[in-house]
Amino acid sequence: MIVYENVTKKYGDVTVVDNLSLTIDDGEFLVLIGPSGCGKTTTLKMLNRLIKYDEGNIYIDDSNIKEINPVELRRNIGYVIQQIGLFPNMTIEQNISVVPSLLKWSKEKQHKRVRELLEIADLSYEENAHKYPRELSGGQQQRIGVLRAIAAGPPVVLMDEPFGALDPITRDILQDELKALNKKLHKTIIFVTHDMGEAVKMADRIVFMNEGKVLQAASPEEMLENPAHPMISRFMGKLSYSRSGNDLICADVMRLKVLTVPETKKTLECIELMKQREIDSVIVVDKNNKYKGRANIEDIMEHGKPGEPIIKMVKLDTPSVMVNTNAKDAFDHLIATNIDYLAVLNRDKTVAGIITKTSMTKSLASVVWGDDNDYND
Amino acid sequence: MSMFGWDKVGEHMYLVLMASLFAALIGLILGICCYLFKPARNPIMWLVDVLQTVPALATLGLIMILFGPTKTTVIIGLTLYSLLPIVRNTYVGLENIDPGIKEAAVGMGMTEMQQLIKVEVPLAFPMIFTGIRIAIVNSIGTAVFGAFVGGGGLGSVINRAIMIQDMDTLMKVTLILMLMAVIFDYGMGYIEKRLNQDQGMATAGSSA
Numbered sequence: 001m002i003v004y005e006n007v008t009k010k011y012g013d014v015t016v017v018d019n020l021s022l023t024i025d026d027g028e029f030l031v032l033i034g035p036s037g038c039g040k041t042t043t044l045k046m047l048n049r050l051i052k053y054d055e056g057n058i059y060i061d062d063s064n065i066k067e068i069n070p071v072e073l074r075r076n077i078g079y080v081i082q083q084i085g086l087f088p089n090m091t092i093e094q095n096i097s098v099v100p101s102l103l104k105w106s107k108e109k110q111h112k113r114v115r116e117l118l119e120i121a122d123l124s125y126e127e128n129a130h131k132y133p134r135e136l137s138g139g140q141q142q143r144i145g146v147l148r149a150i151a152a153g154p155p156v157v158l159m160d161e162p163f164g165a166l167d168p169i170t171r172d173i174l175q176d177e178l179k180a181l182n183k184k185l186h187k188t189i190i191f192v193t194h195d196m197g198e199a200v201k202m203a204d205r206i207v208f209m210n211e212g213k214v215l216q217a218a219s220p221e222e223m224l225e226n227p228a229h230p231m232i233s234r235f236m237g238k239l240s241y242s243r244s245g246n247d248l249i250c251a252d253v254m255r256l257k258v259l260t261v262p263e264t265k266k267t268l269e270c271i272e273l274m275k276q277r278e279i280d281s282v283i284v285v286d287k288n289n290k291y292k293g294r295a296n297i298e299d300i301m302e303h304g305k306p307g308e309p310i311i312k313m314v315k316l317d318t319p320s321v322m323v324n325t326n327a328k329d330a331f332d333h334l335i336a337t338n339i340d341y342l343a344v345l346n347r348d349k350t351v352a353g354i355i356t357k358t359s360m361t362k363s364l365a366s367v368v369w370g371d372d373n374d375y376n377d
Numbered sequence: 378m379s380m381f382g383w384d385k386v387g388e389h390m391y392l393v394l395m396a397s398l399f400a401a402l403i404g405l406i407l408g409i410c411c412y413l414f415k416p417a418r419n420p421i422m423w424l425v426d427v428l429q430t431v432p433a434l435a436t437l438g439l440i441m442i443l444f445g446p447t448k449t450t451v452i453i454g455l456t457l458y459s460l461l462p463i464v465r466n467t468y469v470g471l472e473n474i475d476p477g478i479k480e481a482a483v484g485m486g487m488t489e490m491q492q493l494i495k496v497e498v499p500l501a502f503p504m505i506f507t508g509i510r511i512a513i514v515n516s517i518g519t520a521v522f523g524a525f526v527g528g529g530g531l532g533s534v535i536n537r538a539i540m541i542q543d544m545d546t547l548m549k550v551t552l553i554l555m556l557m558a559v560i561f562d563y564g565m566g567y568i569e570k571r572l573n574q575d576q577g578m579a580t581a582g583s584s585a
Contacts, residue, residue: 048484050480050483050484071486071487071488072486073486074483074484074485074486075485075486076486079481079484079485081477081480081481081484082477083475083476083477083478083480083481084477084481085475085477085478085480085481085482085484086478086481087478087481087482087495087496087500088478088500089496089499089500098485098487099485099486102485102486102487102491148485
């Protein structure tokens with residue numbers, strides 16, 4: 001079991017990993033995902049001490065990795081990187097047996113292991129073992145990269161966007177192979193990617209990070225159904241739309257760019273804003289960005305006094321739906337009440353987006369004619 | 378070939394090759410020091426640069442004060458003179474290795490020494506070899522000055538030929554020196570090409 005306990009990493013003033021706590025079970029396939037600079041790679045590389053962390057502790061099976069010699073630690077953790085990084089001066093056989101030879105295995109044992117691994121990967125020993133990396137294609141090289149990482153039988157394997165540099169077809173094949181391989185080997189795998197499709201395909205559990213913090217840690221199914229944050233929904237992107245119409249939830253069909261105003265904003269300013277954007281109502285939130293309600297331009301014109309905060313104009317009973325509400329229910333609601341849009345809320349009552357009649361038409365279109373529209377406009 | 382025998386050519390080669398051998402060893406170590414200890418880089422580079430800006434004859438004269446008019450003096454002088462291309466190419470060769478390969482070496486659990494011996498020096502070798510080639514070719518010419526400090530070699534033949542105005546010998550020796558330089562340049566250049574092909578990498582290129 002791997003435990004991150006309140007781990008923080010800063011570069012100067014920038015906090016890359018922010019008080020991260022995470023527990024990874026033995027045999028779990030954990031995928032770290034998030035936008036660039038979210039701290040996912042840093043989180044990965046702290047585990048084999050390629051990156052030092054400033055605060056907190058990391059434990060592998062109850063031993064604090066700070067107390068393990070980094071060289072010893074790394075020999076017991078597999079490591080696969082996007083650049084592949086096979087040693088060009090060594091044959092495939094020598095590359096695979098790098099860690100076993102560092103661990104001073106006997107020559108026969110190393111040789112036996114190389115044969116065994118090539119066999120697992122369906123690669124002929126005779127054809128490949130004595131080749132140099134440059135003689136192999138990128139996909140084949142990364143297969144060897146994976147074999148090199150597991151050669152000495154480490155219980156934990158770290159993978160830093162291992163298939164990121166491969167073409168889509170090869171990537172798909174290698175993903176399948178890795179999945180099949182790990183069914184036999186039951187390694188604990190920590191896998192960094194920025195491709196949600198890859199994450200959903202590979203992961204037992206996905207950890208979505210942003211600005212050094214975990215936004216959501218959940219199984220792929222759970223994350224698809226209940227993304228905890230609009231950014232996660234955005235990452236899911238087209239992935240979610242590929243499901244059938246009945247499975248669509250509000251997060252799938254909502255518009256993400258929504259104008260919200262704080263409840264303290266003055267009515268005149270709000271009218272100005274609405275005129276600029278050519279809209280006739282605004283969504284009002286409190287200081288914690290929680291949804292309060294919406295205010296119509298007609299109401300403000302009729303009852304509003306200059307200088308009053310907008311909150312006085314808000315109809316508190318305006319309807320809203322949750323991100324995980326079935327899209328069909330939301331549409332029924334929209335039609336029944338005959339209002340122009342519904343606010344979509346996250347679990348913490350912050351505004352995730354809105355559903356308009358246009359979103360409804362678009363998602364209907366995607367179910368009927370296929371998915372080639374971009375809803376996140 | 379009345380004025381000199383092939384023994385002078387042998388002597389000349391001996392001076393050049395001994396000096397290059399020492400320069401290769403010392404240069405490699407200094408280059409690695411530059412790479413491993415970044416603060417050492419500038420002082421070392423400065424030193425080998427300065428060594429090459431001092432005229433060869435002056436360097437040899439200074440060393441002669443310590444070691445007298447011997448072959449040792451010439452070999453030390455040539456060694457110091459040959460350091461620059463070797464140190465620089467070693468450093469550049471190590472520095473330019475693909476960061477992905479370096480990261481893999483660290484990530485596999487190699488110690489710093491193992492990274493150097495198993496991965497980095499082998500990968501930088503074509504570049505280092507280029508440095509050695511440049512050093513040898515330069516030394517063939519520079520070793521002529523060895524005659525002034527009693528080191529022998531083809532320089533002594535040239536000296537005598539100039540004194541007695543033996544143009545014939547002068548031309549012959551010059552031709553031999555040029556030939557030696559060309560043979561080493563092309564011969565080692567060929568090996569270099571093979572090394573680069575073997576590695577399939579573009580780490581080496583000519584320098585200096």
